[in-house]
Amino acid sequence: MVPPGCPPPRVRTVRSPFRPLLSFSLRRKLLLPVLVLGLGGIGAAFLTLRALDHAVQEEGRRRTETVARAIGEAAARVLTRTELQEYVSAMARGDEVDRVLVAAGDPPLVLAEHRSDSPAGDPPAPHPPADDSLAKALARGPHVALDAATGKVVLVARIRVHPVLGFGPSATLVMRADLDPASSTALGAVRSALLLQVVLLLACGGLAWLLITRFVVGPATRLVASLGRHPACLGPADAGKVRAEDEMQLLARTLEQTLASLEQSEGRLQSLVRNVPGAVYRCQLDEQRSMLYLSDGIRDLTGLPPEHFVRDGHSFGECIDPADRAGVESQVLGAIARRSPYSAVYRLRHASGEVRWVQEQGVAVLDDNGLARWLDGVILDVTEKQRAEQAVQRHVAELEQTRERIVAQAEALIRQTDELRASRDQALAATRAKSEFLAMMSHEIRTPMSGVLGMSRLLLDTPLEPEQREYAETVHKCGETLLTILDDVLDFSKIEAGRLEIANEPFDPAATLHGAVTVLASSAAAKGVPILARVGPELPAAILGDEVRVRQVLLNLIGNAVKFTDQGQIDVRVAVEAKGTDGVLLRYEVEDTGIGIPEAAQARLFQAFSQADGTTTRRYGGTGLGLAIARRLVELMGGTIGVRSVPGRGSTFWFTVRGALAPTVVAGTAPLPEERDEWPWAGRGMRVLVAEDNPVNQRLAAALLKRMGVEGVVVPDGRAAVHAFGREPFDLILMDCQMPELDGYQATREIRRRETGGTRIPIVAMTAHALQGARERCLASGMDDYLAKPVRVEAMVAMLKRWLRPVVPTPRG
DSSP states (O other), rough: OTTTSSSSOOOOOOOTTTTTHHTHHHHHHHHHEEEEEEEHHHHHHHHHHHHHHHHHHHHHHHHHEEEEHHHHHHHTTTTTTTHHHHHHHHTTTTEEEEEEEEEEEEEEEEEEEEETSSSOOOOOBBBBOOTTTTHHHHHHSSSSEEETTTEEEEEEEEEOOOOSSOSSOEEEEEEEEOOOOHHHHHHHHHHHHHHHHHHHHHHHHHHHHHHHHHIHHHHHHHHHHHHTTTTEEEEEEHHHHTTTHHHHHHHHHHHHHHHEEEHHHHHHHHHHHHSEEEEEEESSSSSSSOOEOOOHHHHHSSSSSHHHHTSOOOGGGBBOOHHHHHHHHHHHHHHHHHHEEEEEEEEEOOOOOOSEEEEEEEEEOOOOSEEEEEEEEEEEOOHHHHHHHHHHHHHHHHHHHHHHHHHHHHHEEEEHHHHHHHHHHHHHHHHHHHHHHHHHHHHHHHHHHHHHHHHHHHHHHHHHOOOHHHHHHHHHHHHHHHHHHHHHHHHHHHHTTTOOOOOOOOOOOOHHHHHHHHHHHHHHHHOOOOOEEEOOOTSSEEEEEEHHHHHHHHHHHHHHHHHOOOOOOOOOOEEEEEEETTTEEEEEEEOSSSSSOOHHHHHHTTTOOOSSSSSSOOOOOOSSSHHHHHHHHHHHHOOOOOEEETTTTEEEEEEEEOBBBBBSSSOOOOOOOOGGGGGGGSSSEEEEEEEOOOHHHHHHHHHHHHTTTEEEEESHHEEEEHOOOOOOSOEEEOOOSSSSSSSHHHHHHHHHHHTTTTOOOOEEEEOOOOSHHHHHHHHHHTTTEEEEOOOOHHHHHHHHHHOOOOOOOOOOO
16 A cells, blocks of 8 residues: 555556456465365375276286186087086186186077086086176177176177087177285275375375464464554555455555555655755764764755765764854753754854854654654755845844934924924915905905996986986996906906816807807997807707806907907807717807917916006006916816917917717707896786895895886895794795895795795895805705896896796795
8 A cells, every 4th residue: 555645656467367266365275275185185096096996907807808718719629518518617716717607699598607606517508697687798799897886807708619509600708707806905905095195185284274374374364454454554445355365465465565655755755855955864862973864965065975974973063163062062952851852053164164054953763762862853054044134134223223214204294294284274274264355355345346237227227318328337337347357356266276167068059159249249339340150060059068168268258359359350150170979179269350469478378467468558458367267267178278369460269168969959048038028927016025234235126126027125134034024925035145133044044944834935145255155055055046246137037037936925923
């Protein structure tokens, strides 16, 4: 059996024609030759007896034939039966002849007869034989046979007799002859000797069987049984055949397998020892520490062959560095005393003078008495490892120094971070202060601006003299200019803060262009400059984008063209520049015949607070934020913006907008109707509650509502608005956000809390807060819509059309 993990040995299998016999056990196989020997002895004795019997028969036959010939020759000369009888009696008187008969005829008649046990007498008269044996013998013809019952020889032969006897020319002579008594006695002695030989042979075979069983079969059976208890030597399949097969065959096969396994194991062991990165050893625990075995790996460690230590008897300790010998000896003795493995790292002196670091690991081997007799171990070369560890230690020291530097730097960074955090907090506080300041300034500027624009608009709707109308229009235009500057500042602040969001809704690019042209057409017509709108042939009906911001950029570019053009015309165009699977790229162009822009000034046009003419004597005003805001808006919409200009001949501003095709067609935006007969609330007695703390805006809101056919009820703060809502019904509430006592957000939440019966009154914010998030805050507080001050008439009409409808009065609690 091959040990686990070992490849099976190659054992030659002999096929024999006697395989069925070889499958017997050893006991049966040894019994078989004993039985063969006994049967062979019996067969030999039997054959010997048969040979003796045959020899006696041949001798009797020979003698009988001699007597028969003599009688036959004499019978041929006799003339009477008496002479024949006398002659037969004379010839048959010897002890060898038992009976002689002369017979003839058919059926046979006895002519002469002689018996050895009867006296001679007169010749008998011819008579038939007493039994039919003579007839049967005569019928067979001449022959010689042995009578098995009597042991006598019978000779049947044909002889000639004298015709005077009364028969034919021939007669049959039958003679029976007995064996010689001496020959019978010798045959019996031989038979007895042979029988004794057979008995002795069987006795010796039995004794031999007992001895073989005791001294051969027994030990072989016990050995095979022992092998059966060790699967490493005898496999499970062979162990089951211990009683059924030949033990010697199993032993031979197991021995072959074990030898093959040992050869393989020895080969693997030698290969393993050769491949170990070091030296494997066994040394005797004596004073010299004699090496009993040492692998060839010691050659790499010391430069000396293993025979230098094993055969020549040199001490391995001589190669250990003198500074390490005592330590190694102490570790080895301690491990032997503790009966535990040991490990020692020390230096070896190579024959070349080089120093090698090695690690020795070993264990003491005990004998049957529990005494340490040998040391088994391995010596590994750890020079590179030791050097690496030393390098690691140096690196660790360097890392420790680096860590200290990093800790110092980290502490400095922490201090800097704290300072930066403080600076950030200050910047955030400044940003919040800036946002609050902008919001406050927006509110504070928009509130009076709302009164200026609103009142001037109402004033222009009244009958005025030409000079008064000119003054009123001037006031209104100045207010519009201030509002534009304020919107530019707020938009720039939103963009710089990253809080400007771009919508993605369907819009008609052609309608957007026409709407922007319509807004500024009157201003251009006043200067005598027409504005022409052109639409490309493949322009889609609708795309996804931010229509408000596109219109804002167009208004800025068209407004600048109107501002800087005194003669000629202004062309506004839109067309498809590129088309792809993900949408289209639209190109808007605004071309004028104005003063143009120098090439040096074109590079800084789209920078904040920058203009082509930055001197104090410049002819045209402006903040310099319009084109910077336009550039940022176009970039947020995924496009680009640019300019082509020749001084004195005009300029062409262009920008692109990328958008996906909209699934539905969006109708163009038309001017909001202001005629009373087109207002859906006209003549229904609608009432609107206005919560406003500024007196001018109170009068403005009341006047606008009255002009639109709606009754306006004005209250000065949020608390009054809540009380008014509880006293009487209203169809709509216009709520300012910043008011004393109770602001618009708190008043809206209180009104929503008091609503019952499922009826919800529309509340629209009317506030001067125009910064990012103002609309969302209003909607979050419960309001439904948002109007920025100053409120335009068109925006007011659109809001009333969305929300003003009859409201069922709610019970007040």
